[in-house]
Amino acid sequence: MKIPFHKCISVTTDGTPATVGRDQGLITRLKKDMPSMLAFHCIIHQTVLCGKLNDHFQQLMCKAMKMINFVRSQSALRHRILRKFLKEIDATFENLLTYNNIRWLCKGNALSRLWSIRQELTSFLNTCTSLNARQFQEMSSSEDMSDLAFLVDICGHLNDLNLKLQGKNKTIINTLPAVQAFSHKLESFLVDVQGDMLHFPTLKAFLDDDEEMASCTAEYTHFIEKLQQEFSNRFSQFESLKHIIQLIKAPQKAKPNGEWVTQLPLKSVNVSSLQLELCNLKGTDIDEIEEGFYLKASTKAEYPQLAQLGRWLYTVFAATYICESAFSYMNNIKSKLRSTLTQDHLCHLLRIACCSREPDYQEIMSSHKQFHVSH
Known part of the structure; x- marks a missing residue:
């Protein structure tokens, strides 16, 4: 497809040096010809980077993944024995999940599966004669299990956000509000982890069962605060589009002299004409504004500036x-x-x-005069 580059309004990358390099990167080269082009780092990639572990939690994650690899990957015989063992005792799951750092949802899913069969897995490791199996016995301490329960819950929340950001038809209008909503959820998590732990059911159930274990709220609070800071720093570049998105999603509710005036990304949009169009739109009975509204010929005729801005925003994909x-x-x-x-x-x-289009098989069949015949 020969698409002219001057029609490119935004580029979303995975943050590799070849794309975001200061001197020879793809974004730098494109902006020489198109200075007004917007460049984004994939929202899904950034949410994964925000949840990157370090210090004690990283060490605990490494121990958990080494345990999974020891049982599942290092010996085919040991893996078969584990599966048979879990099946015989009627465990919740009959196998562990292999952790892959590249796959976005793998960390949370692997931890959740490991936690579900932790007791059965401990019994299985006690029966192993290998000396390497002993290094995982220290993970059975109350402190490590409490931290592992916290990771199961927080990674589960990050997985839920990740799933909301995935999809073919997800533009920046769908994805950015989901990230902003998760940032607000972190505020609730910060208060909840020091109280009833309603959003941390795995951690709460473990602490209720272990009466001698006191909740290490200081470590968990610090982790959530750091997660908040990461989300604030990494998604600051999208703040300039927040009011524009609100304008496009509900133009009938927008103020003609709102904050969107200073954030208007397109120089070709006439601010004064757009203000008058918003005033005219408030007098109509339009309740719902969807993507198709900005593609209608009537919208282009009655609200040309608004239609141009809407079409521009709906073509911005913030994820790869x-x-x-x-x-x-x-x-x-x-x-x-x-x-x-x-x-x-x-x-x-x-x-x-x-x-996503379904081919017209009848028309394709009728266009052929002769099909393959048997010899």
Whole structure:
């Protein structure tokens, strides 16, 4: 596809040096020709970086992952024995999940599975004759188990946010409010972890069962405060679009002289004309504003400035989910069983996999005069 670069209004990257390099990066080169172009670091990537562990929690995570690898990956025989053991005792799950640092949801899911069968796994490790199994016995201490329960809960909340940010049709209008909402949730988490722990059910259940264990609220409070700071720092670049998003989502409720005036990203939009359009829109009976509203011919005719701003904002993708999913489709298509697949066929199959439209099979069939016949 030959798309002119001057029509590019924003670029979303995964933050690699090749894309964000100061001198030779892709963003730097593009901005030489398009100074007004916006550049974002993928929101999904940034939420993962915000939840990056360090110090004691990182050490605990490494121990947990080493335990999983010891049981599941280092010995096929030990892995088969574990699965048979979990099946015989009717455990909640019959296997552990392998941790992969690249996959976005893997950390929380692996921890949750490990916690669900922790007692069964401890019994299994006690029966192992390998000397390496003894290094995991120290994880059975109350302090480590309490911290692990906290990680299960907080990683679960981060996973919920991650799932909300994924999807083909998720633009910055959908994703940024979800991040802002999670930032507000962190304020509730900070108060809750020092009180009833309603948002930390795993940690609360463990502390209720272990009467001798006192809650280490200082460490957990510090972790959540640091998480708040990370979200505040990493998503500060999106603050300039907050009022513009509110304007596009509910223009009938926006003030003509609101804060959006100073945050207007498009120089081609006439502020005075847009203010008058907002005043005219308030006198109509329009209740819901959706994406299709800005694509209608009537909207372009009656509210040209608002329609231009709306179309611009709905084309801004703040995540690289579509690109990441395209790589996954390609890996599934280009398997070892398709070694003779040509480049043209791969492009066609990838386009079909990424496209959401349903082909008209009847028309395709009728356009062929003769099909393959048996010999």
